[in-house]
Amino acid sequence: MCMDVALLVRIFPEVLLDGIILGFMYALIALGYTMVYGVLEFINFAHSEIFIVGAFVGVEILLGLKSVGLLDGLPWPIVLVLVLIAGMAASGLLAVTVERIAYRPLRNAPRLIPLISAIGISFFLQDLIRLVESLWRNAFNMVYPTIDVLNLRFELTETLDVSVKSLVVIVGAVLMLWALHLIVNRTKVGTAIRAVAEDQAAASLMGIDVNRIISLTFLIGGAMGGAAGVLFGVQYGLINPYSGFIPGLKAFTAAVLGGIGNIPGAMVGGLVLGLLEAFAASYLSLLTGGAFGAEYKDIFAFSVLILILIFRPKGLLGEVVRERA
């Protein structure tokens, strides 16, 4: 048992780092859920696919650059920024398109109707990605091409070494979240978004074009998802059309955890869930003597969701979970 404790302590910094990276990833995705819930009060189930589309656009751009020899020719920060912008643009536009086609006609329908439509879009997009990649590359499991600099590791302490890409992911996520914070709280558009979330009818009486703001919300939320997709690909390397589903579900959990509709809540919820999951994944098996391993981390996340919904439906930061009548 003594040895176990020593091991637990030794791996602690590493697990903490993993948890933070995962947490920022969830936070970025959770923003898409929470912003849409804020203005429309419905769960955009297709957001997990909007996220993974970002990852696929990222991998395609990297492979494209590689094939013309620019991947190593261009400085790596430029490559990364290029890929991020492309992923964000693609996911943002996709989110707007999806809203226009599948959600807007249903805005006044009974509440389960748009949710079912969103599930349909989610399934449709999964197979659409698969179809496009199968026809284009004859493969749909994609591997992110490596950029050598990103895989360099350096020692922080004796037990912890950090790779450049982990730092890039963390810095990228923080920058995104900060930019979003500025947009929502410091600009006119941000004020309009908050006004629409507060009360659509009143906002429209004040001369705000509600439809345009809703599209914009989808654009921003989708772009955040796309950025998360690219960072996900850079960090974990392997993606397939169906790999957005589980992170999407976790991110939704994070959004609920922080209080859905609440933007800082999504960030906090993401971090908390990421940390919880990382610690569950590495410590469960050690603490139970190998009986329950890391496979149970998904169950862990869902249990958190169920407990939060039952005991603290307002989430950690206390925004009221509203029910649309």
Place this chain on the structure above:
Amino acid sequence: MIQALLTVALVVVSALAVAKFPRSVLVFLLFQGSLVFVYRAQIPEWLRRSLLAVALLVLMPAIGYFNGYYLEIATQVGIFVALALGLNIVVGLAGLLDLGYVAFFAVGAYSWAIFGSPHANVIFGGGFPLAGWWFYVFLLVGLGTAAITGILLGLPVLRLHGDYLAIVTLGFGEVIRVLANNLDKPINFTNGPKGITPISRPPAPFGLPYGEYFYFLVLLIVVAVVIVNRRLEDSHIGRAWEAIREDELAARAMGVPLVRMKLMAFACGASFAGVMGVLFSAKQVFINPESFTFLESIGVLAMVILGGMGSIPGAVLGATVVTVLNLQVLKGFSLWLNELKNAGVTVLGYSLADLPTQFEPAKYERMVFGVILVLMMIFRPQGIFPARRRQRELAQPGG
């Protein structure tokens, strides 16, 4: 009179056509279509019933004699009809969107798979598998276990509504799948991703071949399920469910016991899935967690929605159409495409042989479900055969 003659002629001709061209997917589709026609045609009730009975009891097994795969499709259709009817109670009647419905199917399937195979020896020592006739007992055991699981799920989530309920049930479905995948240690209950095999089958009476036997058994259960559903729909329980769906507050004010009714909806819906799960595991002889994914839950949901939420004929039709699309049309299209590829056919100057090998139409069932869900929600949310009460509700905006 003319309609009656036409209907009979259509059924007979299409059945003969299937016997003549046992490999043609289109002809079998015609036969299936003729059954829908029988249901919708304006003919005397006795004629409708006897035509359906003849088609399902005589013609279908006869077709199975010519092409065993069609009988397999019919059996699968039956299984999904029962699942769709079960989900129809939860989603359609009580208005509780359950995205983890396949979990109950899994509970039923694993209950027989564990005890009906040598696998139980690992847990309890010797003495297994149970003799084949226990299968019939386990139909009830599966029913009970699934119903209890339904209540266990229902209890904590009673306070949740709408989208939250949907997400939690989805999480529950995933939990059951993860458990099935990982409960091979510390005690080996499910044998993990490798699955359980061989699972015993009940002795078939009258020396029937297993294909025909399972077909008749499924048909029997489906008939029972339909009868139970129709009785429930018009009982005070069914009315209470619909009252909850329409307006929970008003229902409570009228004295509907919310807790009991919601739990009952979960338990009823789950029990159908449990029975079918037991049957499924015996029919397949082998099960693993792959059969109980979120995809299956959404597939069953797509069936209910296509036919019309809350409508029994709708659920039957939806299950048939979706299963046939999946097993017959998509697969048929894949085979056909492969034949064309091998024959080196070119379309508009593009040689089909150049099509990527990863492109297989049979693998795109998610796309089918997705398109069905979205199109139905936008253009016909009440479904193909809407329930009468539901139709009125959706006719008014904002309902």
